[in-house]
Amino acid sequence: MAAAAAAGVSFDLFTVDPEDALAEQARDAHLVDLDLLEEICTTVHPQNVAAVADWRPDGSPPPGTESALVLCGMADPGNVGTTIRTAAALGLGAVVLAGGTCDVTNPKAMRASAGAVFSIPVCVVLNPGAVKAALPPGHHHVAAVASGGDSPATVQSRVADGFTLWLGGEARGLDADVLDLADSRVTIPVRPPVESLNVGAAAAILLWEFTPQLSLR
Numbered sequence: 001m002a003a004a005a006a007a008g009v010s011f012d013l014f015t016v017d018p019e020d021a022l023a024e025q026a027r028d029a030h031l032v033d034l035d036l037l038e039e040i041c042t043t044v045h046p047q048n049v050a051a052v053a054d055w056r057p058d059g060s061p062p063p064g065t066e067s068a069l070v071l072c073g074m075a076d077p078g079n080v081g082t083t084i085r086t087a088a089a090l091g092l093g094a095v096v097l098a099g100g101t102c103d104v105t106n107p108k109a110m111r112a113s114a115g116a117v118f119s120i121p122v123c124v125v126l127n128p129g130a131v132k133a134a135l136p137p138g139h140h141h142v143a144a145v146a147s148g149g150d151s152p153a154t155v156q157s158r159v160a161d162g163f164t165l166w167l168g169g170e171a172r173g174l175d176a177d178v179l180d181l182a183d184s185r186v187t188i189p190v191r192p193p194v195e196s197l198n199v200g201a202a203a204a205i206l207l208w209e210f211t212p213q214l215s216l217r
Contacts, residue, residue, distance in 0.1 A: 003115025004053050011053040014040060020049060042107045057097065057104055058123035060134045065093035065121075068139075068164045069207065070131055072099035072178050074199065075169050080104060081112025082200035083167065088116035090207045095120060098128045099178065128178050131164070139164050141182045143174050144206060146196040149187035152209040158184060159210050170199050 004011050005025040013026035016034050023029035032040075034048070041050050061068055069087045074080055080102055087095050097104055104110075104122055125131050132141060139162045142155055149155075166182060168174035179185065188197060188205055197205070 003118045004051065004055065007118035009053050009055050009118055011051040013049065013051050015049040017048060022049070022051075026051070043111075055105075055118065058121055060123055060125065061094040061096060061131075062121050065135055066162045067092045067211065068094045068096055068135060069203065070096045070098055070128070070164055070166045071101045071168075072128055072166060072174055073169045073172060074101045074167065075171075076199075077102045077106040077109035078112045079170070079199050080106075081109040081114075081117075083203040084109075084113045084120065084122060085116040086200070086204045086207060088113075088120040090211050092120065092207065092211075095122045096125055096131050097122070098125045098131055099175070129181065132181050135164055136162055138162050140184065141166065142184045142186050142206075142210075143179050143182035144168070144202055145179070145185045145187055146173060147187055149185035152186055152188060152206055155184050155186045156209050163210055165203070165206055165210065167199055167203055170196075 002022065005022065010027045013020065013022055013029040014032050014037060015023065015029065016032060016037060018031055037046055037048070037050060069083060069092055071080060071083060084095050102109065104117060110117060125134065140159045141164045142159065143166045166174060166178060186206060188202055190197060
């Protein structure tokens with residue numbers, strides 16, 4: 001809720017704490033008992049506070065976006081929230097949900113994002129082909145594949161003028177028509193017998209590799 005308040009998002013607060021500091025920032029604040037809070041929340045053991053926020057994803061990336069992450073066909077809400085959190089932490093310009101990716105407002109996705117959905121533009125574009133048209137023409141589009149792609153270090157040298165990283169679901173990866181949109185394919189090398197990485201881990205490794213300009217380093 002603190003992240004929502006910092007982003008100027010309106011929300012209603014439900015809390016068991018009569019002195020909750022977020023109450024002053026909420027549109028409406030409701031003091032409730034723990035039993036009612038457990039009925040409201042979707043988790044088995046909720047924290048002592050919950051909120052309903054007036055937020056929805058955008059329809060397209062912001063103009064001039066220099067870097068973006070596109071999630072295609074990613075059905076697991078935990079992975080969606082985790083990758084959004086990583087993208088926000090590494091300073092990307094936008095996250096795009098396309099091609100059947102789960103609803104970002106899914107409670108599990110929201111929790112996994114740890115509030116990052118409020119600090120980075122998140123948009124939904126149903127047609128993956130429209131994503132490329134919505135981003136600056138100089139972007140280098142990189143598709144992450146489990147095998148057969150170039151090394152991250154090799155691809156890093158191609159993305160200095162702007163990039164979009166495309167990630168698919170763990171079961172199927174990216175569809176062939178999405179792969180055809182890419183300028184490069186990248187594969188993170190792993191030691192046998194491991195065949196691939198969790199998509200959240202892959203996103204963190206690749207985005208870290210592709211954003212060397214970060215002042216964090």
